[in-house]
Amino acid sequence: MPGLLLETLRGSVTAHPPVWLMRQAGRYLPEYRALRAAKGGFLELVYDSEAATEITLQPIRRFGFDAAILFSDILIVPHAMGQRLEFLAGEGPRLSPPLVDAALSALTPVPERFEPIYRTVRLVRERLSPETTMLGFAGAPWTVATYMVAGEGSRDQHHARALAYRDPGTMAAIIDALTELTIVYLEGQIAAGAEAVQLFDSWAGSLAPREFERWVIAPAARIVEQLHARHPDVPVIGFPKGAADKLAAYARETGVDAIGLDETVDPRRAHAELPEGLPVQGNLDPLLLLAGSDELEHAARDICAVFAERPHVFNLGHGIDKATPISHVERLLNAVRSPE
Numbered sequence: 001m002p003g004l005l006l007e008t009l010r011g012s013v014t015a016h017p018p019v020w021l022m023r024q025a026g027r028y029l030p031e032y033r034a035l036r037a038a039k040g041g042f043l044e045l046v047y048d049s050e051a052a053t054e055i056t057l058q059p060i061r062r063f064g065f066d067a068a069i070l071f072s073d074i075l076i077v078p079h080a081m082g083q084r085l086e087f088l089a090g091e092g093p094r095l096s097p098p099l100v101d102a103a104l105s106a107l108t109p110v111p112e113r114f115e116p117i118y119r120t121v122r123l124v125r126e127r128l129s130p131e132t133t134m135l136g137f138a139g140a141p142w143t144v145a146t147y148m149v150a151g152e153g154s155r156d157q158h159h160a161r162a163l164a165y166r167d168p169g170t171m172a173a174i175i176d177a178l179t180e181l182t183i184v185y186l187e188g189q190i191a192a193g194a195e196a197v198q199l200f201d202s203w204a205g206s207l208a209p210r211e212f213e214r215w216v217i218a219p220a221a222r223i224v225e226q227l228h229a230r231h232p233d234v235p236v237i238g239f240p241k242g243a244a245d246k247l248a249a250y251a252r253e254t255g256v257d258a259i260g261l262d263e264t265v266d267p268r269r270a271h272a273e274l275p276e277g278l279p280v281q282g283n284l285d286p287l288l289l290l291a292g293s294d295e296l297e298h299a300a301r302d303i304c305a306v307f308a309e310r311p312h313v314f315n316l317g318h319g320i321d322k323a324t325p326i327s328h329v330e331r332l333l334n335a336v337r338s339p340e
Helices: 004-009 030-039 042-047 049-063 076-081 111-127 141-150 158-166 168-192 209-230 244-254 267-273 286-291 295-306 326-337
Strands: 067-069 084-088 092-096 133-139 196-201 236-240 258-260 280-284 312-316
Touching (some): 004 133, 004 196, 004 312, 030 049, 049 067, 049 111, 076 168, 092 141, 111 133, 111 168, 133 141, 133 168, 141 158, 141 168, 158 209, 168 196, 168 209, 196 209, 209 236, 236 244, 244 258, 244 267, 267 280, 267 295, 280 286, 280 295, 286 295, 286 326, 295 312, 295 326
Parallel strands (some): 133 196, 196 236, 236 258, 258 280
Antiparallel strands (some): 084 092
């Protein structure tokens, strides 16, 4: 019997929406902070399958979410492609050499870097109850490419966008390589026990419409097509953050089984414009959860009410803030699971 999340992703309207939160395993949890202090840095935790399994399960034990999402990072794929990956305290991830200065062909692939991730998926699935869905994920090619080109994150993805205009052939080679390896990576997660997967395109909103079609929609459609062909029962959630007016086109043209909405999307407009019956996921503002005001319950219940006749997975519009109090999460879950 599939859990509530899988039922919803496969098109069922349930009595109340299943709930999970992006970044639900991580720094807002004291048990995570304690384990990280004992084990070391972020990347060390990701590649330690027992530690990553424990971190993935922590929010399930505490909150009973309807899905456990793999504790990992979207930059594992470029790391497996041969870029050096570091997480610097207070500065975030660094990839070297940045592809704005180096050729993709100069990298030496290290595919065995996927193996600890697959082992984490297997261990988590073994330790989860049957009704809790195991979610795998990967970064979408465009978002991952922005880090590979610049060597780090940026506010406007200047280096990647400029390269795409200046030398579209080089950008196409990077995107194509990422697309094919992402298919391999997600298939490996599915083989290990992932029952649904999410594509995170956190920087999709930085692109002009024609570029969005080329660098966001086309690669996502390729990934979805291949996963559907090989694993037709595994839903794919697309999350093109910042897509705005391009959201409906993304939903139609990629073939995703469900679409994640960021906090800037009006739920009523999304309900009106997205394909009928397409499951949606989202989209409470993470900062409202952080603030925890009286508006929290009202906003959560309003989102649920808008999507009451559509398959709906309750989630945030992006990742939970590391300073979010535990009591605010508990308050949110009560509002979603016990509507007035």
